[in-house]
Amino acid sequence: MIWSEKIVVIGAGAFGTALAAVIALAGRADVTLLGRDPALVSDIERMHEHETALPGIRLPANLKFSADPAVLADAGIVLFVMPSQAQREAARQYGPHLSAESVVVCCAKGIDRETGNLLTDVLEQELPDHPIAVLSGPGFAADIAKGLPTAMAIAAADLEIAERLAQAISGPTFRLYASADRIGVQLGGALKNVLAIACGIVEGAGLGESARAALISRGLAEMSRFVAAKGGQPDTVRGLSGLGDLVLTATSHQSRNLRFGIALGHGEPAEFFRGGLVEGAFAASVAARIAEAYPIDMPIAEAVAAIIDGSLDVRAAIERLMSRPITTE
Missing domain, CATH: 3.40.50.720 (NAD(P)-binding Rossmann-like Domain)
Structure with missing residues (x-):
């Protein structure tokens, strides 16, 4: 060509x-x-x-x-x-x-x-x-x-x-x-927005940097499972389009997804956010729907989707995540 x-x-x-x-x-x-x-x-x-x-x-x-x-x-x-x-x-x-x-x-x-x-x-x-x-x-x-x-x-x-x-x-x-690996590159870019919202919720709710680090690491595990289930290469999410993008958007206030999460963590309803387009809000609901259909274990994405649609508040979401069965990493 x-x-x-x-x-x-x-x-x-x-x-x-x-x-x-x-x-x-x-x-x-x-x-x-x-x-x-x-x-x-x-x-x-x-x-x-x-x-x-x-x-x-x-x-x-x-x-x-x-x-x-x-x-x-x-x-x-x-x-x-x-x-x-x-x-x-x-x-x-x-x-x-x-x-x-x-x-x-x-x-x-x-x-x-x-x-x-x-x-x-x-x-x-x-x-x-x-x-x-x-x-x-x-x-x-x-x-x-x-x-x-x-x-x-x-x-x-x-x-x-x-x-x-x-x-x-x-x-x-x-x-x-x-x-x-178009699948891995795309899903890394889409799902990191969901995890950036989760990290914003942690920041807005004042849950500390340790909680943010836990979300980033466990979020990567969710991304890997999702990519594998959809036919991509799990290792791709450890590269630029997954981990690299997640670190950027989960820690910088330039990120609309992070700012949206912070607003949710402060207790503001999703529809009151005025930070512009939030791609992660769309991706969260779609990812949760796909995860349920496969099924894929995606507790963080599912919690973010539930907080956005108003069916779960932040405190209840944290309690649900922290009370999951103890397992190996």
Whole structure:
């Protein structure tokens, strides 16, 4: 497969803008940021700054901007950088404009709420003629856009495609590691958001750092069981898209999932949180539903889902977790 050197990043939010900026900085490809809102795209292009999402960060001079899907016609690599629950709609909207040779990279961390499917499965259903890869791992948009050192994982069913994508997208401050385990990379990225909410609950309820450490370690065990049950490689969650991302989002207040958990730990109802999109809130309910159906032992994810839907309060959830039968690690 011969790829065009043109890369289009769909999604002019913080993460999409940051990815477009860091890829453009590498200077190896023609990079365009494609947004839905012509007025917003025009403002970003005029100022070369995304004042709302990435204030104070100057975007590269060679980064192009557009609100016209026609720019996809000759793109070799297309990054889908929109929320997990919007991936299917985006595929339907932009799919007709894709080049026949384009590779699509999903850059969301979640599980499809309606079907319980992985996002790569969703995109393969909608875009059956395109290879689908996934990018995930520890990286806040502002850090990436500022050019601070960041490493993430990129996975495709064909390892050669993942390796070529890693070479095409990586730059001096943004390093991608290739993987053939799309299942593990995706579930690591989705489930770490659930565990970050759990760690926020611990912080908000004042339960201490020891409890946070216990949640991170036992949460990794849950992630491994889930990945194995879904056909992935359990060791993948010990890498960038699992442990690496979990450590970042479970300890930094830049994480919306952590802040959401803190609000829950303070006793605020889930619907009162005003921190923006919380992917882990969607993933918790889906993961709990899948775990029950298999079954997979996922006590932390199930507790988070129950707290979010209001069927269990924080104190009762902690008591339930701490009163589980003593077993081996």
